[in-house]
Amino acid sequence: MSTSAPANTVIVLDFETTGLSPNQGDRAIEIGAVMLEKGQPVARFQELMNPGFRISRFIEDYTGISNQMLKAAAPCEEVMTRFYDFIGGHNLVAHNASFDQRFLDAEFAQIGCRYSGEFSCSMLLSRRLFPDAPNHKLGSLVAYKNIANDGVFHRALADSEMTAKLWNCLLEELQQSYQLHTPSFKLMQQICSKSKAAVPKFLHAQN
DNA sequence: TGCCAGGCCCTCTTTAGGGCCTT
Numbered sequence: 550m551s552t553s554a555p556a557n558t559v560i561v562l563d564f565e566t567t568g569l570s571p572n573q574g575d576r577a578i579e580i581g582a583v584m585l586e587k588g589q590p591v592a593r594f595q596e597l598m599n600p601g602f603r604i605s606r607f608i609e610d611y612t613g614i615s616n617q618m619l620k621a622a623a624p625c626e627e628v629m630t631r632f633y634d635f636i637g638g639h640n641l642v643a644h645n646a647s648f649d650q651r652f653l654d655a656e657f658a659q660i661g662c663r664y665s666g667e668f669s670c671s672m673l674l675s676r677r678l679f680p681d682a683p684n685h686k687l688g689s690l691v692a693y694k695n696i697a698n699d700g701v702f703h704r705a706l707a708d709s710e711m712t713a714k715l716w717n718c719l720l721e722e723l724q725q726s727y728q729l730h731t732p733s734f735k736l737m738q739q740i741c742s743k744s745k746a747a748v749p750k751f752l753h754a755q756n
Numbered sequence: 757t758g759c760c761a762g763g764c765c766c767t768c769t770t771t772a773g774g775g776c777c778t779t
Contacts, residue, residue, distance in 0.1 A: 563778095564778090564779080565779070566778090566779050567779075568761090568779060569761050569762085569778070569779055570760085570761040570762075570779095571761090572761070572762090573760070573761070575761090575779075578779095607779090608779065611779065612779075643778090644777085644778075645763090645764095645776090645777045645778040646778095647762065647763050647764080647777090647778080648761090648762085648763090648777075648778035648779075649778075651761085651762075651763095651778095652778095652779090670764095672764090672776090672777065672778085673764075673765095676764090676765080676776095684776075684777090685776075685777070686776085686777070686778090687777090687778090703779080741764095744765085745765080745766090
């Protein structure tokens with residue numbers, strides 16, 4: 550973990566994008582994020598961004614974000630500059646974080662920015678801490694844990710809000726099942742680095 | 757012409773293959 554990242558504060562983020570791979574020319578079209586301080590949302594960020602080309606019909610249908618909406622949006626570089634200021638040096642959380650990290654890295658590379666926080670992944674943690682869930686898609690986990698939601702999916706702020714609530718469920722699971730009352734971000738990262746079978750023994754050893 | 761991501765994780769594995777998850 551970055552030594553400059555304040556404890557107990559994380560940025561839970563989610564990108565909507567033109568596709569799956571920035572290496573194939575895909576760009577971000579929306580970023581949403583919730584700043585959690587000791588589990589409580591204290592700030593939010595949501596902006597559409599214009600990637601400079603038309604998005605596919607599939608992405609329009611999948612996200613509900615239209616080419617018309619993006620035509621009126623600020624360019625990616627402008628939005629990502631504001632987002633860089635928003636995240637500061639905080640650590641970061643996303644569902645299937647490797648996906649969002651790739652786009653964050655690619656978009657920040659476009660504007661010459663480098664962030665100092667580290668990532669943790671709510672999907673990898675859920676696989677280890679909620680092994681009985683039917684699957685580990687964000688929407689399925691929201692239903693499995695009875696997480697309150699407004700029925701909006703595949704929009705950046707809505708998904709980051711649900712991921713933030715899932716993150717709190719994961720912390721609660723560590724508190725209730727393993728009596729770990731103040732799980733650190735570092736511990737969350739360590740859980741991800743363990744195999745599913747090794748996690749219970751590892752967590753019991755933390756006490 | 758046909759294909760086109762990448763990392764994690766499980767297993768009928770490790771000299772591999774395929775499903776999951778994100779848009």
